[in-house]
Amino acid sequence: MTVLKYCGNRSLQDVQLIAKSKADYIGFVFAESKRKVEPKDVKRWLSVVQLETKQIVGVFVHPTVCSVASVLEHVPLSIIQCHGMETVQTVQQLKERFQLPVWKVIHHNLEAWTYMRAWKGVADGFVIDSGRKGAWGGTGISFDWCNVPQYMEEAYKQGVPCFIAGGITPDNVEQLLAYEPFGIDISSGIEENDRKSEKKINKIEQKVKSC
Numbered sequence: 282m283t284v285l286k287y288c289g290n291r292s293l294q295d296v297q298l299i300a301k302s303k304a305d306y307i308g309f310v311f312a313e314s315k316r317k318v319e320p321k322d323v324k325r326w327l328s329v330v331q332l333e334t335k336q337i338v339g340v341f342v343h344p345t346v347c348s349v350a351s352v353l354e355h356v357p358l359s360i361i362q363c364h365g366m367e368t369v370q371t372v373q374q375l376k377e378r379f380q381l382p383v384w385k386v387i388h389h390n391l392e393a394w395t396y397m398r399a400w401k402g403v404a405d406g407f408v409i410d411s412g413r414k415g416a417w418g419g420t421g422i423s424f425d426w427c428n429v430p431q432y433m434e435e436a437y438k439q440g441v442p443c444f445i446a447g448g449i450t451p452d453n454v455e456q457l458l459a460y461e462p463f464g465i466d467i468s469s470g471i472e473e474n475d476r477k478s479e480k481k482i483n484k485i486e487q488k489v490k491s492c
């Protein structure tokens with residue numbers, strides 16, 4: 282069954298909704314974005330919400346050891362997601378320092394799946410997102426999903442999970458599911474007026490969790 286990550290949560294209400302959803306992962310953005318959150322706020326929300334088995338993903342763009350450490354002081358991340366142009370060396374440093382899995386985001390282009398090979402043995406997972414000039418993620422833009430099987434195959438060879446992100450909505454998720462992604466990662470597609478929407482989440486889950 283396809284694994285689900287809901288990202289870009291930015292209020293207690295968002296966190297409460299995701300807690301009762303079927304998501305496997307809950308994501309918080311600690312990079313410049315309208316969805317950027319403060320670690321202290323996340324700590325406060327998590328102190329009153331039970332996430333049960335959901336794992337917490339911290340999204341960073343070009344993180345340093347210091348920037349990740351300042352988040353970990355407050356938030357018990359399970360996974361670090363690197364959504365920028367991080368080097369293999371930086372990711373290795375983060376893994377050594379924090380002993381946490383690191384997922385590397387690859388922005389889709391026709392050669393991107395070959396670039397995944399450079400991360401073999403380093404990335405503990407991949408997120409393939411569509412790139413857009415001026416924004417690292419959360420763009421609401423999808424890429425041509427006929428490329429999904431190539432990404433899945435390379436991640437499978439490396440023995441790591443691979444999520445598809447970018448512009449996934451309740452209306453198009455079925456088209457993506459036809460390409461059998463391991464996981465999907467959604468931020469803007471489950472929002473209405475800048476808040477996570479229960480209606481949209483339910484629609485997504487009717488389709489994703491029935492496959």
Ligand SMILES: O=C(O)c1ccccc1N[C@@H]1O[C@H](COP(=O)(O)O)[C@@H](O)[C@H]1O
Pocket residue numbers: 288289308310312313314315316317340342364408410417418419420421422446447448449466467468469470
């Ligand atoms: O969600 C954001 O605002 C964001 C900002 C900076 C880096 C990553 C961000 N989120 C990631 O973007 C994709 C999903 O985007 P969308 O569904 O198209 O809105 C996902 O990987 C999020 O983790």
